[in-house]
Amino acid sequence: MSDEETGVFSFRASRFIDTSFKVHGETAEQSTRTGDRGILISDDGEQRAETLRNITYKKRRLRLRPSKLNDSLAQWIPVPEDKTGELNEELRATLNGISATDEGRKRKLYVTSDHPMHEFQGVQQDFLNELLRLCGLGDSIDDPECALCHLKLNPKATAPVDEHAAQEDGTVSAPPAETPVDRRIFRCSDCGEFLQCKQCCLGRHAWTPLHLLKLWKDGCWEDDTLKNIGLIYQLGHQGAPCLTPNPTIRLMVVLDTTGIHQIHYRQCGCDRSDQMNPRQELLRNAWFPASAIDPDTCATLRVLEAFRLYNVIGNLNCHDFVTAQERKTSALGSTGVVKMPDRYREMLRMARQHSFLTIAKRNALAHAPGVWRQLSRGRWWRDVEAKYRYLYRTILALDANFKLKNRIRTHEREDPPLAPGWGAWVDPMRYKEHLKQYIAENDASTCIAFAALTQKDTRHTDGLRVSGVGAAVCARHECVRPNGLGDLQKGERYANMDFIAMSAVAGFDGMELTFSYDIACQWGKNLRERVKKLPEDLRLDFEAILFQTGLPVWHASSHEAECTNMNSLSFLPGVGKTDGEGIERLWAELNAFAYHTKQMGLGHRADSLEDKINYHNFMKNLGLGDILRRKLLVAIAEREKQVAAWKEVNKSIPTEVRAAWQERVDAFLADRTAPNPYLISAKDGLSEADIRAALKADKVEAASKGTTPLHGTSATAFLTAGLQLEDTQRRIKAEIAGTTLVTANRESEIQESRLAFLSKLRVFRGLQEVYTPAAIRAVERLERNRNPDAAAVKAENIKLFLPSDLTEAEMEAKLREAQCGDAVGGTVGGQHGATRANSLVGQISDRIAALSLKYNHARAALLRLKGPNYAPFFKPLKESDLTLDADVNDDEASGKKRLSLAAAGKGGRTPRHVAGTSRKVLSWIWAARGALDPDESDLHESLRVEWARAKARKTRWDEEVNLLREEMRRVLRYLEWETQTWRAHTTASRDAGDLPIATRAGLEAYAIKQAAVHERLRAFFYAKLNVSLDAAAASVLDDEGALNPLFEGTHKCNQN
Template sequence: MMKADPMFSADPSYGAKPPQQALGNGKVMTIVHTNRVHHLPVYPCMCKKKIDIDIQLLHSRLYPASSKDPSTAFTFEALKFFHLIKVQTHLSTKNYSTLLCRLTNFIFPDETPRELGRVWQQWNHLINLKRYGFGHTNRDRKLDGAGYMTQKARYDEYVERTNKGNEPSTCYEHWAVADKNKAKKGYDSTGLVAIACSRHGCFAPGSVVDMQKGERQLNVDYALTEACITTHAESTHGLLFAYDINCQYCVNFRCRIADSGLQFPPDLPVTYLIGLFHVHGHKEECLWRFAPSYLSPGAGVTSTEIIESLWSQLNGAANITRTMTVSHRQEMLDACIADINWRKLQGLVPFLIRQLKKAEEERDEAQASFEGVDEAITPEQRDRWCEQMTTANSHRAADPTSMDVYNISVKKVEPKKDVQARLMAQEQANNAQLGVTRWVAQAIELQEHQIQLADLISCHKRSLTPSQSVEIQKKREFILKKLNSIMSEGEVLFPQAKLEEMSGQAPILRKICLCNDTCTCADEIAVTSNPRPKPLDVEHSLLPLPSCLDTCPIGWSHIIDVEEELRVGQANEALEALRVEIAHKSYLYRANRGAASTGKKAKTRSYNAIGKVDQGICNHVKRYDAAVWALDWLGMRSKYPMFQEIKPEHTKAVTNVYDPNARGQFDTSLSWIWMINAKSNSENAAYAAEGMQLNLPPIAH
């Protein structure tokens, strides 16, 4: 059909439209391809049995811009490429047309945006017919041709008639709840609500609805009921529904559906879940009531946060749809969502193969963990926990509070101040050994001041300004006064002990590396480490504590018991302070994520703030080490196996806080310092048993 013409052997117009249009029986047509806009002579068939020119163009893989006397046509390759560009990168028709014009000629006038937009709509419709046309049944109710976006007229009628009353919040005041009735001026739609498959990440047809104000329950109700209809949920065993605020949403769900007139299978069991990303922003009890990890059997290993990854793919379409008409916007969103689902379908086989390999690798690890827990418990505990798990999950749908059996009911560990108050109360009640607990506590506090002063001196070891020298001398004077006071009071409490003649040594403490990635403080640690304390320095003076003496005086068994309890409280107190500092450091890294990935030091406010937190972490690590060192010196370390050695990796910023979207975080767990209040390998400790019980169901499932 298309033949070369001598007059087009050279292009004197440099891509512009030639002045001559008629060429005998043919004419010059605008042909749009992926590389540029072409003006080529086209000679249609003139036989007696000829077909229409638009059909002839289609046979030549050219899509005409009109059916009658077309003057513009697009190659199939150009339309395929433009469709992918539009749904993948969300490029507007105008911008794509401008790119083609610039590839043709930088001063070439825009000629095709209107035709390209119209042809793409037809092309997109043909794609939908090709992919989904065979699947329609009489049960389909999308009468206006809606695909993933719901039918607008029926949805608007539902929104208008539905009661918009407020329900009291049962959890924290989340933005999704607090702003649900917050109106925004000048918007036809303030956002989207959609339903997607949590396992494979595909949008449900007809379930994407517009929000008129905030994220109201009536929007989610409509989207959920439409998704159940289009996916034939009534033929399944039940529905696992994950939503950010399900603790609030599930309260009156059935009543709202009955009052609104929506169709929902009355016998379909619904299990409400909250994704693992959002559940940690709820009350503590929401974790075991709604987290998928505690559903057994049911959700498997999934975060139920698939919709968040889908929004990240769809958010780019907002730039080009915000100024579109309602119908054009719906068509564009349908095309983008359909492409997301199509890509999911194309990649489903390799995805399932990868997931199967991953599951096989993790199965052995999970089995080993389960067997470790299973061997540590008694048969009575196993039977009781399995019965509690079965009962809780069977009543979960009707009463989520049945899952409270997973809650750890033991008390928190005692900090040093609470231990001191308890021991002093016992002394006063017995009217014996009065003042001993206070004396030992003061000595331990003085030791902490010594640690802080030693850290301060080590930080300024290379260069010391006059003001810093004065500050150090003031602290030394304070420690010396407190030491003299403790020694004087000790001579009154223990006149036969001869404290000044006692020998021993202060704890040898270390400084750990706090760099998140590449170590940049090796030289600093080498400079600031003190292999052996100097006895003449007040910050290394010997304290009259049982843990610091080579030999304890006769009759000090009560003193040893008091120091043991206070040291345990000191270790727990240091761990709690350490957790707070690490959390603070994580949020500082979130504000300046480059620091977490490089570990480099810079003279900026954010890095200085992180440096101060690191100093606090070092101090708390030394406080903890001093407590553990004392317990070891007293021969009590074996009684407290939960107090492990703190390593550099235990003090790093929590990745889930400063970079929630980082890869590979689903199976990572926090270090042991975050579990100290709920876990122990002591056979008779109540919190140890409940800690193992807490981990048993997810591992078993």
């Protein structure tokens, strides 16, 4: 029924909003439906209806969990743990470097594999004889014949005269149509060690002209060539005959893996030659010409690829490679005895061009000319909740290297790079234009005096046009970023590093970005202002992203304490256990390459380093399956340990105290200018003068204790006196064993303490006659057994024979328990303050040593008195329990050791064990009874800092587990993207109508191959990562015991 028929009127009412949720697949989005509301009223006014017209839909993002993203891998959990989320005992033992299954079982010894050289020594003469046997005719010495046609050969035969003569114009005429039968003996090691006649040798090598030939002459084998015996290779037909060959016979020098060859060849003259020029004719024969016009030197593609691998893997330079090829051709090659064509410059040029083309081919430049591929982050990741965004954060490391220098060369020709700004290097022209605007930077450091800052304009660069390079790499996986490498002209100037850093993130579409830099505390200060001077497309929009800078964990220890605790990656949320030191491992790899790039032209140097970096990135990506799995095993084990330690310690802290401390941490994370919870407040800390006064007071108290008269005969007084004497002995021992210098004055104090001890010991012996007569009998028995000629026992070594040495005593047990509490509290307080005065630190260390000795002695006596189950909160006090962050000033060394070793994979050198804090758990002494004394404000502040740092460690390890699992998903996503991209190129290659059909077929075949390779890699990685935690640990452990070094640090800690 129409509006006109019913007399209904329509009007635009207030905005009507209908909200509905749609969930399709794994994609969740919220849709808001808006439009004009129409009200329909019947003629009798009894009925009313509403409709929504002119409907529009407005989408509004939902904040989702990562598992709800529109991705097939979003809900997949790589290397999952069991349902309890805890490690079983066997796996925990494995991850701690202890294998229960291997205990008591020895591996069987195999002489052949364990001692192969011993076995060889017994048969070395046999090997030598057989090698020399190959120098003769072998079994054919009596009756040599051709293995192919069975022609009888003559060891003394000579070549027929005038086989073919050289012409005056340099060309070579064809040999005569009929020649006498040649019965000389030939052998080709590339074909096999069998004998051949000349005719069979020529026929067999018509398609393989690059074999090395040997001729039997004068009773031995001599080097010969196929050219010398008349082989003429036919180009255009891969050696097959041409119906109308070009009559001119030309000479070509070809470099191959078998050596350097001089080849006679003819060009094609049939219809096929109309479709190709001489350059194409050589390339279609897999020979790379040294010049584009009329080449006379070529290199096979296989020798170019071989050199490229030797170069990027073994850092072999081109000169040494060509020399080796000359020696392979002839033992006397490159010595002047045998004339050898010098093709070093040609090989250098061909290798450089071939490497560039290889990179272009692998980046699909032939399939999409002029377009370098870029991988976007995909869809939906922006919709995740804020607390999960760190999973998609970009974390980069920035640093400079001054080993990769380049010298100024006189009379240098223009040498442009083949791919300027296309790969790892920044755009050289824009970079130079930017540096022309450079003005000396006078920024004063507010931290320590960094060499990077003090030498940025004064670094010694005589004779150098490049003093080093700056780079931005992925801090998680150590891959060099696109446009993340640039030359330095002086020192580590901000103008250079800013351009490199911003080029590496040009077009950044993420929401969170972190830069790790060893001078980040200074570099980041005015970065926003300096970036405004960069080209517009390099200006990062700091307002649209969460941007933060941090210090690499190892370098952070060299900064001021306040700077370290403010900027270390250990305390930055969302970075996991990223150490920021991966770029140093890149430098270690590139430094070996610096020697032969030092003298190169700038363009050649840029191309060589580009090739090296491409290989570096490729191998890093290829190893991610094993590396991520190993790292995850380390992270899960450490997370469990940190969480368990955190829960235990957290229970001992009152709820209201924890809440106050947590508020301080939250405030700092929200605003970095708030008080730093990871640093002891200056007003609460003790100054050097305060510590000296406290130590002096301790000495006065010790002296007073040594002269305090014993009074009364109560049992309590008796036991107290015994414990005081025991304490005096410990103090004397600690004083003697101290690390500080023992001066004459201190020696006098020690002697006075001994005299005071001996005088009071006589009184104590009298009391023992009353309370513990057995002690006197033990003293007398010990004295009777002592050697009368031996020196008297020193005071600190005299056995007191306290009741715990004789029988159980309740009163001493109570005193011992109090002693334990006092001693452990003293060690906590002793850990608190740190000073830069070495002598003072030595005295504090002596004090801690004495207190720990006192505690362990008292605990041992307490266990004898009350049994092993008494006072379980008093645990054995180890040296590791006394080590604190402020003492070692090494925030990540030990924990990152295992992650670094995991990244190195098999064969990596095991770093020396260094105690650090990333794997450090909060010492039990903080949770011991009486540790949190409200009257001990200094102790309270120390505990707060340790609590905050322990929570940061726990949080970072938890982030690390989540980051690693997301990275595993990302690996598979990337490989899937690569597969789909190459499949799309496969289809596009068929439709490239402007290319010859054979070229289109080659493009299609290459795309199919690349798609298959990446699909195979994806399946390979998925199989590695889609296993249980137990299976992953067992697999890594079986991999040549590679897991043992990863968990060596944990094993050592457990043994302490």
